[in-house]
Amino acid sequence: MRPTVHDIAAAAGVSLATVDRVLNQRPGVRHVTREKVETAIRELGYVRDVAAANLAKGRTYPLVFILPASDNSFMHGLNAEIRQAILRSPAERTDIRAIEVPAFDPAALVGVLEGLSREKPCGIAMVATDAPEVRAVVDRLVHAGFPIVTLVSDLTGSLRHHYAGVDNIAAGRTAARLLGRFLGPRKGKIAVLAGSMLVRDHRERLEGFTSVMAEEFPDLAILPVLEGRDDPEIAHMLVAKALGNADIVGVYSLGAGNRGLIRALKEKAVDRTLTVIAHELTAHTRAALIDNTIDAILNQNAGHEVRSAIRVLKAKADGLAVIEAQERIRLDIFLKDNLP
Amino acid sequence: MRPTVHDIAAAAGVSLATVDRVLNQRPGVRHVTREKVETAIRELGYVRDVAAANLAKGRTYPLVFILPASDNSFMHGLNAEIRQAILRSPAERTDIRAIEVPAFDPAALVGVLEGLSREKPCGIAMVATDAPEVRAVVDRLVHAGFPIVTLVSDLTGSLRHHYAGVDNIAAGRTAARLLGRFLGPRKGKIAVLAGSMLVRDHRERLEGFTSVMAEEFPDLAILPVLEGRDDPEIAHMLVAKALGNADIVGVYSLGAGNRGLIRALKEKAVDRTLTVIAHELTAHTRAALIDNTIDAILNQNAGHEVRSAIRVLKAKADGLAVIEAQERIRLDIFLKDNLP
């Protein structure tokens, strides 16, 4: 049988309340008494039963998710996963609220973040827009004791506790190698469609992509990046125009808004054998993968990201450790054969 | 505030004990009383607090893992993950025991399984060897009320509750497409190294591989399968011999024992440009991927499989639902760029 608070109280010759004070590092315990209790804890190998503690405390975890208000399938999916998590709230003792902020708008994000410090959530998950002022508030909130995890897009250089998203440099490098290997001996130009160079995830994907291209596939030349703002309409326009270039042999779409990309490909490139790699598995990209418009999809599993963010935030709130390997968000690579 | 047993007792005008009897479908409640309670439960939207219930019951989950005694890195890794889970046991209320059985030996597996029915674990996770007699015991145990999940290798057609492993047909198909696309316009022969056609996962990978090869890459011919019994020494011998064939342009290793494969490749194929796809990320395959001996690795994450098996078994033991998407074991595809 595992030792309980009673056992350590008996071993240390003190009462339950004192043991509790030591366990929860509350004040009002003499140094010597504290030492006695700590010794007993160590010797009996006591580990606190978190479930029982939460029951006694009636603890719930008020969590806030901050997301950009973007009208693309990936963000819709992320939203859906958060709603799923809200449905599980009773069982998981969470109390989750989602807040939307204008996309690519550091000032708006900062405003919401500052408002949050008043309502005292026990954890914050946010899709970060990469800007100094955002980094500043985040650092301030972390200092004030709020657990913060970044979601999907990281905020490197800030004090955020954890990042629940894929390694985007690795994603870009992987895209480059797949494209290069699939193209084999072919030479030509590569079009790159991004959302915005303002978000770190897109910048990092591009960085990884260009470096592997330069190192290993010198016969493929990258054209100037098209910024589609993750908007299907803009993406369609940009890609349709770019496809006028007959030297293009491949496309890398590293952001969202792939509906527009796919439409442009079907209109302008039916007769060409382009190799296309895109990010994010959605209804649209899935269909395009199956009908061979797209050759491979790199994906981050929004459900895993949300669940991981919640686990990490709860653990941080309790001062507990996380299973690192479990919280690593993997880059999914989908060909038409291994679709879920 | 969520409704508790007290609330439904008050609403139904009965005592806690009666509510409990209804909740746990125990006998000794008049039909009309039962109905009253059930109505109250429905109307208040009561959901049981599993943590509190487990606390009151002092419940633990005795779980058994059955693994083949194979000396390859993948099985070592699986073992390590189970040991990690054992370390987490106190926090997760599990009590995990691992049993090794001779590999590819249905009779031995049946023996262990039969012995288990006496010690009453509340869940069994097993790497299945695919044989009718195994299917028979599994079905018997399931009928007797034991939750059973298959791990890594499934037992299709049996009554096992869940399979914690990858879709191996999809894995084989994916390997074929990667190999075919990487090879591009090249023609030639493909060597296939398997462990044993006695285990379902290997048979399924081969099946998926050959079908995509036949459908989409007719210029690549598959040579007769080499059965290395997941043993590095045997694998080395077989592959070294096979590489005498100068027409070979690619290799698909769908089992374990890749140490032997890699050694053979380095000895016999330094001067050739083979495209090689292997399964399972280990220290050896990782190094080979980095030094370009292997071009891609398909992997199943043993840690996820073990944690998933535990979650599912606990849920089944409690008659609870699982998050299906979370329990789907994904096929990892690693190029040298996205290694963890």
Place this chain on the structure above:
DNA sequence: CTGTTAGCGCATTCAA
């Protein structure tokens, strides 16, 4: 500074 006591939501005796 330290101890007593009640109670979180549920299960389980033991009586009635």
Place this chain on the structure above:
DNA sequence: TTGAATGCGCTAACAG
């Protein structure tokens, strides 16, 4: 067939 009382491991008033 039903109910009252007790306890699981822990926290939190409230006394001393």
